[in-house]
Amino acid sequence: xxxxxxxxxxxxxxxxxxxxxxxxxxxxxxxxxxxxxxxxxxxxxxxxxxxxxxxxxxxxxxxxxxxxxxxxxxxxxxxxxxxxxxxxxxxxxxxxxxxxxxxxxxxxxxxxxxxxxxxxxxxxxxxxxxxxxxxxxxxxxxxxxxxxxxxxxxxxxxxxxxxxxxxxxxxxxxxxxxxxxxxxxxxxxxxxxxxxxxxxxxxxxxxxxxxxxxxxxxxxxxxxxxxxxxxxxxxxxxxxxxxxxxxxxxxxxxxxxxxxxxxxxxxxxxxxxxxxxxxxxxxxxxxxxxxxxxxxxxxxxxxxxxxxxxxxxxxxxxxxxxxxxxx
Amino acid sequence: xxxxxxxxxxxxxxxxxxxxxxxxxxxxxxxxxxxxxxxxxxxxxxxxxxxxxxxxxxxxxxxxxxxxxxxxxxxxxxxxxxxxxxxxxxxxxxxxxxxxxxxxxxxxxxxxxxxxxxxxxxxxxxxxxxxxxxxxxxxxxxxxxxxxxxxxxxxxxxxxxxxxxxxxxxxxxxxxxxxxxxxxxxxxxxxxxxxxxxxxxxxxxxxxxxxxxxxxxxxxxxxxxxxxxxxxxxxxxxxxxxxxxxxxxxxxxxxxxxxxxxxxxxxxxxxxxxxxxxxxxx
Numbered sequence: 092x093x094x095x096x097x098x099x100x101x102x103x104x105x106x107x108x109x110x111x112x113x114x115x116x117x118x119x120x121x122x123x124x125x126x127x128x129x130x131x132x133x134x135x136x137x138x139x140x141x142x143x144x145x146x147x148x149x150x151x152x153x154x155x156x157x158x159x160x161x162x163x164x165x166x167x168x169x170x171x172x173x174x175x176x177x178x179x180x181x182x183x184x185x186x187x188x189x190x191x192x193x194x195x196x197x198x199x200x201x202x203x204x205x206x207x208x209x210x211x212x213x214x215x216x217x218x219x220x221x222x223x224x225x226x227x228x229x230x231x232x233x234x235x236x237x238x239x240x241x242x243x244x245x246x247x248x249x250x251x252x253x254x255x256x257x258x259x260x261x262x263x264x265x266x267x268x269x270x271x272x273x274x275x276x277x278x279x280x281x282x283x284x285x286x287x288x289x290x291x292x293x294x295x296x297x298x299x300x301x302x303x304x305x306x307x308x309x310x311x312x313x314x315x316x317x318x319x320x321x322x323x324x325x326x327x328x329x330x331x332x333x334x335x336x337x338x339x340x341x342x343x344x345x346x347x348x349x350x351x352x353x354x355x356x357x358x359x360x361x362x363x364x365x366x367x368x369x370x371x372x373x374x375x376x377x378x379x380x381x382x383x384x385x386x387x388x389x390x391x392x393x394x395x396x397x398x399x400x401x402x403x404x405x406x407x408x409x410x411x412x413x414x415x416x417x418x
Numbered sequence: 419x420x421x422x423x424x425x426x427x428x429x430x431x432x433x434x435x436x437x438x439x440x441x442x443x444x445x446x447x448x449x450x451x452x453x454x455x456x457x458x459x460x461x462x463x464x465x466x467x468x469x470x471x472x473x474x475x476x477x478x479x480x481x482x483x484x485x486x487x488x489x490x491x492x493x494x495x496x497x498x499x500x501x502x503x504x505x506x507x508x509x510x511x512x513x514x515x516x517x518x519x520x521x522x523x524x525x526x527x528x529x530x531x532x533x534x535x536x537x538x539x540x541x542x543x544x545x546x547x548x549x550x551x552x553x554x555x556x557x558x559x560x561x562x563x564x565x566x567x568x569x570x571x572x573x574x575x576x577x578x579x580x581x582x583x584x585x586x587x588x589x590x591x592x593x594x595x596x597x598x599x600x601x602x603x604x605x606x607x608x609x610x611x612x613x614x615x616x617x618x619x620x621x622x623x624x625x626x627x628x629x630x631x632x633x634x635x636x637x638x639x640x641x642x643x644x645x646x647x648x649x650x651x652x653x654x655x656x657x658x659x660x661x662x663x664x665x666x667x668x669x670x671x672x673x674x675x676x677x678x679x680x681x682x683x684x685x686x687x688x689x690x691x692x693x694x695x696x697x698x699x700x
Binding site: 096097100101104105108111112219220222223224225226227228231232234235239352353355359360363364374375378379383386390393394397398 | 545682685
């Protein structure tokens, strides 16, 4: 299915989202004070009296020109706030993916190579547990253990207050900014703040990745060319890392990509637990305050990012597997 | 010769995860059915301000919460809400998704394109986000949460049912039925639907696990069951938002433990059913 019909569908759904909420937006803005004339004037100003398809086209034009509406609570343009917050979400999703890749792929390979060993059973059990745990609960447990009881790590936020006071972010990616401005204490502090949220958000992809890597490796290891490689006397290490792994990677890369997309949207719970100032916690605050423009724009942006990431995953197939070509 | 049902049963009994899952799931169902008889509970009146936030003890095995309510009783009664969400939302997703998938796979052409677009569109949203958006529009309540979780499941069943139908409709017995002049409805219901059941049963069992997690997430965000209902996600939210998750961790640990137990039960059961029903598994 093409990208354009899906993006069109998303924009339509998100537009209808605001239309479906019961109540008159003009009334909601003016409250009880508005006179009938004022209400009418505001409705005209907001374009609410125009036909639905015209309203949709206006909405589409606004979105395409970067106008995502204004927060009903803070009166700050939503686009501005999203722009300020997206590095936090991106940094967190990227770190969580790194956690999942760095632990999940080696664990999956080991489990496949030592099939039916204790290590295999253990990693598969942990992987099952990983997909069965509510993310927000895991986050709370980690905070309780590592921050509140052991005092090893901070309970939330992106940077300690004393450091945040005189640090001017450049890109918004704090680890990178710390490196760029040559402040090792900022890099270290940002990493300490990242660790628990990244672990929390990374658990589900980690569990899935371990399982997929194991399955893909088992499939490849039973192929003839692996037997040939062994028969010609290659070391087991070479067989596994050079011959098997390379061919097992395709499904693994798919999952990494799809999970990264999911993480961008799934960060709502993790960001809430760790008071992480990203898009997820912005949407959560929008829900709490019934700030619908914020929820609407947040959902639109996250869904669009998700679709685009999935498209990139599809395109990366051609790079990894020369048999696949796009015309 | 062994009948397919017997064979599936024998294979299910050989799967350790299936057996553990079955025992856990049966235990949860029994708990949910019997708890109102064993320990009647009214969430609206169960308050004891003299024993607020007391740690686990003989009188209160899971401790008490900020209103002095016994967490043990609330968590056990929460199993009723959780299973209800699982069954209702998965039933909804299964029924709607399978119907659309059958139609798409059988009639092809424009029907398939339209239904495929719908599935793609629903899958274009990360699941939890879509559920959140739906409940945000329709208003936070347990009913709307079940509806939202059901809708999120629909595309999974559309794709699954469509794939099975596509492979079945080319098979000889279906072609024979068409050649004999059977009507579309008869072919779909009598010949194709039974063939889609095994993969759908496996998926539905696994979906109950997903649905339980999503219901807990919605409850945690304040978009699911409303207080004072003893829903597990909402109980954790109370503990977190009230600011005593860290001083009185039992208020969040035990509800979470039961979420894990429930999801684990249906994931294990689903794995066991897959081993038993999938002809490709050894």
